[in-house]
Amino acid sequence: MHYRREDLEPAARADEQYLTIEEVAARYKVKSGTIHRWRREGNFPKARQVGPGSVRWRLSDLLEHEGQLKACFAMHGPLPMDAEDE
Template sequence: MNSKLFLSDKDLAARYGVTRATIWRWLAEGRLPETVHIGPNTTRWKKSSIEEHDSRLELATRSAKTAKAAP
């Protein structure tokens, strides 16, 4: 298994500049993609799912800024 295909809660915390507890709270709130269980007590996120999620957030943020700037 290629570990670069999956991200841990620690990886996501570093990526977003938050704590691991925040990552799990965001997951519970539906603010992150679903996880993949790759073993007992081992949960990861698909890197591709996180990248798609980030792209959607970026697009939504740009759209909101554009709509706000329009007269």
């Protein structure tokens, strides 16, 4: 498969961090297969194509997603991990 330059993620800002699938899985304490499933289901931030056969997640996208999850649970109940602290 050939990639056109415009199909790839533009050069990142100097302060932007990109994470691999392994780093993302470690962040959420799940296996990489879970990240792939969340991605297929549309319940996770979009991965960015950074090269042929290479995708990464922007840390800023993950942080935004986490903020939305916290806002949702704030309105509908505690996060499962917060319930253990009670």
